[in-house]
Amino acid sequence: DAGITQSPRYKITETGRQVTLMCHQTWSHSYMFWYRQDLGHGLRLIYYSAAADITDKGEVPDGYVVSRSKTENFPLTLESATRSQTSVYFCASRGQGASTEAFFGQGTRLTVV
Amino acid sequence: GDSVTQMEGPVTLSEEAFLTINCTYTATGYPSLFWYVQYPGEGLQLLLKATKADDKGSNKGFEATYRKETTSFHLEKGSVQVSDSAVYFCALFKTSYDKVIFGPGTSLSVIP
Numbered sequence: 001d002a003g004i005t006q007s008p009r010y011k012i013t014e015t016g017r018q019v020t021l022m023c024h025q026t027w028s029h030s031y032m033f034w035y036r037q038d039l040g041h042g043l044r045l046i047y048y049s050a051a052a053d054i055t056d057k058g059e060v061p062d063g064y065v066v067s068r069s070k071t072e073n074f075p076l077t078l079e080s081a082t083r084s085q086t087s088v089y090f091c092a093s094r095g096q097g098a099s100t101e102a103f104f105g106q107g108t109r110l111t112v113v
Numbered sequence: 114g115d116s117v118t119q120m121e122g123p124v125t126l127s128e129e130a131f132l133t134i135n136c137t138y139t140a141t142g143y144p145s146l147f148w149y150v151q152y153p154g155e156g157l158q159l160l161l162k163a164t165k166a167d168d169k170g171s172n173k174g175f176e177a178t179y180r181k182e183t184t185s186f187h188l189e190k191g192s193v194q195v196s197d198s199a200v201y202f203c204a205l206f207k208t209s210y211d212k213v214i215f216g217p218g219t220s221l222s223v224i225p
Contacts, residue, residue: 042217050211099164104156
């Protein structure tokens with residue numbers, strides 16, 4: 001199916017564990033993004049990527065790692081999960097050009113206990 | 114730096130009321146402007162967009178006009194429905210940087 005998919009949709013993990021959230025898009029979009037959404041903070045950009053093997057930090061990158069070895073995948077890893085990383089995480093992608101919109105995945109609800 | 118400001122709400126309206134959600138931006142040059150909507154439990158989806166001054170974006174009865182003189186992109190709908198209850202995000206993008214900049218979101222509840 002064409003689109004952008006995130007997995008898992010829900011995840012519960014323990015403090016200190018490593019966890020990876022997956023994001024896959026089928027359009028070969030150049031740009032991919034990871035956001036977290038928390039009450040009172042709106043959407044905050046964690047990391048983004050302009051192309052394969054090119055990544056850059058957003059507003060709140062601490063505690064997260066990304067990679068982009070293939071254009072279609074952009075996994076987000078929490079190296080050692082903390083309770084403050086409990087959130088809903090959204091992946092997005094967009095193509096080139098100022099008028100092209102970003103497409104969002106359905107989100108991953110992560111709970112760190 | 115570039116930014117987007119919007120009324121945060123929550124906004125509560127009765128069905129068939131007129132809706133305005135204000136959005137203003139700070140940016141040099143000529144950004145593209147977007148409105149996204151997030152229904153409960155879902156990701157964001159594009160509602161409408163405008164790419165140059167005086168453009169009007171429209172979709173599902175919603176409209177917004179790109180006003181460069183007031184740096185605004187206010188969202189309007191003449192008659193809201195219960196199904197319009199959602200969070201609405203104003204956003205901008207410029208080709209001089211890679212990121213989409215979002216406003217804080219406005220929560221809308223429409224009651225029958």
